[in-house]
Amino acid sequence: MLLTILSGFLASILLIPFGRYLRFERGGFMALLPALLFLYLLSYIPVIGRGEVPFEHYEWVPSLAVNLDFKMDGLSLLFSLLITGIGTLIFLYAGSYMKGQAYADRFYGFLYLFMASMLGLVLSDNILLIFIFWELTSISSFFLIGFNNTDPASRKSALTALAVTGLGGFFLLTGMILMGNIAGTNSISKLTELAAAIRADNLYPLILSLVVAGAFTKSAQFPFHFWLPGAMKAPTPVSAYLHSATMVKAGVFLLARLSPVLGDTTAWSYTLMTAGGVTMLYAAVHSLLRTDLKGILAYSTISALGVLTFLIGLGTPEALTAAVTFTVVHALYKASLFLTTGIIDHETGTRDISGLSGLRKVLLPVFFAGILSALSSAGMPLLFGFVSKDLIYEATLHAEGQFAVFFTSIMVLTNLCLVAAGFMAGIRPFTGALPPEYSGLHLPHWQMWVPPLLLAICGLFFGVLPAIAGGSIVSPAVNAMTPEETEVHLKVWHGFNTVLALSVATLAAGTGLYFLNKPGIRKLRFAERFENLSPAAFSGRITAGFTRFSSWYTNIMHNGFLRSYILKIIIFAEILLAWELLGGGPVYINFDRLSSAGIYEIVNILILILAVVLTVTTSSRLTAVVAMSVVGYGICLMFVYYSAPDLAMTQFTIDTLTVVLFVFVLFNLPPFLNVANKKIMTRDAVVALAFGSILSITALKALQEPTETTVSKFYSDFAYTLAKGKNVVNVILVDFRGFDTMFEIVVLSIAALGVYSLIKLKLRPSEKE
Known part of the structure; x- marks a missing residue:
């Protein structure tokens, strides 16, 4: 069963890079794979008829209880035969229907992806594995519905279908996780055995609501039905395959598969009968x-x-x-x-x-x-x-x-x-009578009329x-x-x-x-009078409102100005720190427990204060950079005073590199700053002072807390024996926290590539506008 599913994925993957080298004048040979799968699945009919239930188990992510478990029972066999049998005729039909399409290879690749995803869905015996294939059907159908991507209506229909079924997928995942947690297993076979315990749990109504919502969105039940008529923008083979025989029945399959687990209750019956009847x-x-x-x-x-x-x-x-x-x-x-x-x-x-x-x-x-x-x-x-x-x-x-x-x-x-x-x-x-304009019509290629017949x-x-x-x-x-x-x-x-x-x-x-x-058009116009009351119109209003909110939120929070981002981050950090500091009542600091400052520290602090004042008051960019470097070097000296020469050397290297980079960047900019808005300056000063004050109080409180040496002792004891390094800081960065350092390097590399791309970017005047 696993190979049956993988064959479709393999065909899809191969078509993406190599499909353009194939000739698609008549792509009927693409029907060979689903035809072979159909014949293979037919061999299971006598096996299932004898009462056997073939089962395959492969460990995948055992820590999360997500295994490749596949079961072939009567229900799986029925849907598998529909998927491959009708799929064979759809591929044969598409071989002529899609003749001359520039991206026919891409179309067949998406169709294979969908077929394999549907087979995985109906053969899976693990609820989380079902969800994975469930989402793959939504993704592949998105590309198939929007295949004519130059048409705005096709793009809109594809997005609508993806939004509705994607939302349903979220509900479905939540319900399945709750169901698996109650039963302690994700196996559908075992869930069936524990059905009574699941139905007796207090969370059963919530699980039922979530699972049913997921199934209803995929199977276009009222009020989630409106995406399906819009999906008719897809090519006809897609409509015939996805929207009549297979994908829209995925929700029906899910309800049928889970009916032994969640069914046999009045809530289940009334919910499905009411929605289905309406x-x-x-x-x-x-x-x-x-x-x-x-x-x-x-x-x-x-x-x-x-x-x-x-x-x-x-x-x-x-x-x-x-x-x-x-x-x-x-x-x-x-x-x-x-x-x-x-x-x-x-x-x-x-x-x-x-x-x-x-x-x-x-x-x-x-x-x-x-x-x-x-x-x-x-x-x-x-x-x-x-x-x-x-x-x-x-x-x-x-x-x-x-x-x-x-x-x-x-x-x-x-x-x-x-x-x-x-x-x-x-x-x-x-x-009726044949209109004169159609008298010259003729039968299309046999690949088109044989499948429906x-x-x-x-x-x-x-x-x-x-x-x-x-x-x-x-x-x-x-x-x-x-x-x-x-x-x-x-x-x-x-x-x-x-x-x-x-x-x-x-x-x-x-x-x-x-x-x-x-x-006639009169009936359509009559129906359009009630369009504002339809679920589609209601969904459209929700979408429009969400779009307006998103636009407002983006303009406020993501307006493209770096200074705005920094300001919001600092304010948010201030609120969190202040909440934590004041949450335990008034803040008391015992200054007697703090060590006294010597003449060197006092002089250094005075230099730092003067450098900060110069940085915020000067109108020269280069002067501000130099003053900031003085701040950095002053901090280096503080590290030296308190016996941290390694940190001092690191800080010194970073500050020197930063100054050089600032000078290179600012070299071609105007030499003076013109900040005329006093309100902005006052706001920034208040935010900066508040941030500095909060950090100072936090640091003073931290100094008075009892020192916990367990972690530091571990690193000092095992730095050499485990990592073969005598510099504890270097060992922590390279060995004990090696993955953190690696990802930091990756992030910096990506940022460097982005900066380099922007530097090398050459735009025409129209593109700059």
Whole structure:
């Protein structure tokens, strides 16, 4: 399993430096890796069917309990097959769709990175490892959504998606750390065994809120859904792969994976059912108001994700069976519809359904793919969507309590809208008369129309023979989510019953709604009236407010003037030191414990005072530098008086070098300072005097504290025996604190490079402005 994940990362890494040397006229060969991985993963079906759960363990960061633990159970296998199987067709499709793109190599590199990250996420058995792959999917999707980086709308959509999913990732990490601390382990398998203790802990509500928030942001649940329609700025292969089949289902996968740990509580059920129910109905209605094909598919995808969240929240074996089956169904028909939309856009140059019709006459195989996918989404008998819809209605009708009718009614209304939305996207562009401007269209390269057709045919195949999917894929996935063994038997015919009546009624009413719903600009304008109340607008206002605050804060705290930075640092240090000094009450200093000053010290101090006065009063830069050097040399003498010749020599060297550097820097500057603002001078004088006074008091108090010699004795005792050095100070700097010194040297080296770059920088007059 580890090699399966690493193969995608390796391909991504190799494409970044060497991809430009490859020829991408037809990049279909990029589909070879996901195809091989798909075939390899198929070999696990009989293994999982026998009840085995392959597991791999590699130590990575054992001190933090972050190990490379991978588990292949039914749920992991289901998502791995979707990632690699649909990924194979996406790569094949992209080979023709991305033809002529200047940065096709970069595109494939990001796509491989995403595929590997998703495989790592669904195969991981360590919650912190899941988080790492979770964030990698967000990062790779950021680059894929913003692939057309010259388009401001693409950049904005990518940033929005990264901001929302990144915030959710922060919540998720916090919740997982709390959960791991309670259980004392980060292993999901062990967390499942300790589920009762986690649910009984006082922090359970907080953990539940954080984990659910993370999952909701990734899976675009209300009110975090708004990033997904914006992400449709991405190239069509990205929309089909990330935003229908894989990435947006990462949150659903997480909820399914953690349902044995956090589920089986009313808080879990009500939270997921409420969010899922609101999302599925809200987005389904919105899908009918759109005229852009990608917009229709985006909102219908959000609605489908709401259905999945609702079913996981319902939590019964029937609901989980319906959720797993619908996951496969939705991935097949929605990926096919996205790819079909890409072909229409590629050939006609538009995605507005109000101007598209009759394309079956010029794009016949694409029409077959579209109509099969649309009928599967509607739940037409003999298609896999019909089996899925029956299971969903069966789960809601058999829900415990008095809410069964209510749940079923909400699901029927949602499916009515989804039937119409599926027909709008998969059938409307192909029916009616062909406009004259499209009469010259022709089929694109087979790499573009074969993948959506294959996906649509898969929906037909599993619809006729659902037992194949039920026994090999659905049943093991459901058993991975429930503590008890559940036998899943998918079949086409369940007899004449309420479920069948609801399915037929939904299909009929949804078809009628499709014919009644005429796309147009009036509906969009009607929806725009409520835009200010939408979560997207609310998020925009928060972003604008945060931007204004950031601008204000930057202008105050980071205005680019060195004197401002120094002033704020000193004031902050004064506040901290004063708080510490005054926190214990009045400050008393016993001057009797201080040693008396000799004539040499007194004379030296007088010289220091005169040098300081000269420094702050002179108007000559060079005079100020010389006076400051006198201060430095005076301090050197103080070190000599108190038996610290090594410090004196160090100080002397530094002061001499500083004076030389100051002279070089100031050589070409005006010789006099013109400081006319008396208020600034007074402020700086007050701050300086306060800082000096506080430091003086701190030093005097430190002199009266009992001397602790443990550390100094250790260094003096072991300087020679351990470090083979007789100069204790040098040994401390080079050996005992060698890493500190090394990093200080690195920092100074970086600063020196920066200064050198600025000195050598040559700008044109326009750039200087």
